[in-house]
Amino acid sequence: MSGRRLRAAVKQELQVAGGFRSLQVVVAGLSNVYTHYITTYEEYQVQRYEGASTIFGPHTLSAYVTRFTDLSRAIREDSVSSLDSGPEPPFFSESKLFNLLPAATVDKKPANTSFGQVLDQVYPVYRQGDIVSVTFVAGNPRHSGDIRDTTFMTVEKFDNNTKDWDVVHTDASWETRFHWLKGADRHSNATVQWFIPDHTPSGVYRIRHFGHYKVLKNFRPEIRAYDGQSGEFTVSASYYSTT
Known part of the structure; x- marks a missing residue:
């Protein structure tokens, strides 16, 4: 249902001025950041598995619809360059990361063999x-x-x-x-x-x-x-x- 509402909002915005008549909106689920589930406001209230796993709250879908509607309007008006790029995600350099897994030990091999044999x-x-x-x-x-x-x-x-x-x-x-x-x-x-x-x-x-x-x-x-x-x-x- 979240996908249906998002697709409908994008399609409606793109077709405001009568353009994009043969438009078909497709939601691709791949991204470079995992945001967990995105359910409707109604489903969030029930708090079953997906609703309880919508970690940014009941208005998560509304936020997505708003941002994608803004982007669709900019595409329709050919003004994408005027959009605010928004905050940059933090850059986690190696100095800021830690690993609790100890380093692997030295390797050994059976007698009279070589690695790759x-x-x-x-x-x-x-x-x-x-x-x-x-x-x-x-x-x-x-x-x-x-x-x-x-x-x-x-x-x-x-x-x-x-x-x-x-x-x-x-x-x-x-x-x-x-x-x-x-x-x-x-x-x-x-x-x-x-x-x-x-x-x-x-x-x-x-x-x-x-x-x-x-x-x-x-x-x-x-x-x-x-x-x-x-x-x-x-x-x-x-x-x-x-x-």
Whole structure:
């Protein structure tokens, strides 16, 4: 009901002078700030789950309608530049933030292994619809810091023309999973899974894992990067393919 009222108010304001006749107002629920629920005044009085979770009070929706109506009027009158930008949200720099989670300890690995080494290898052949799984000796993912622009893993396909490997999936892909398992004595493993889609082209593939581990050097912690890769494997058509 809140969405209906907001859409109706915006549409009414935009069509005041007869413009925007074919207008359809859509509320997109994504934003860079989470404001919790926004219920109607009437629903707030009942105080069920959503009403009780409207944390800015019973007139929250009215405030939104007012601001969006003002914005709609400015769009209609082509005067958006005259709008007051309003207060800027506070900037929480690292000096103002605190974290009660203790730092991760140093990483260890089994004897005669190295970080990134494969423990459970892939099979040589898979078909569309299968699940590829490979396990690596790993460090704590927390030691990788801010990796928003990178990835813990890649699925790569060999290009016969360029004789190089092309990345086809990362840990941001729906078809992949990255599982980190903390073991005893500060040992840990990382298992990468690839759920092969039905439309995957046939060819030669491999899986790579990227991470960091912590060691003590001269009694001071040091973060080191590592990577590992699976053996090459072939993906062929599905068992149920008719081609």
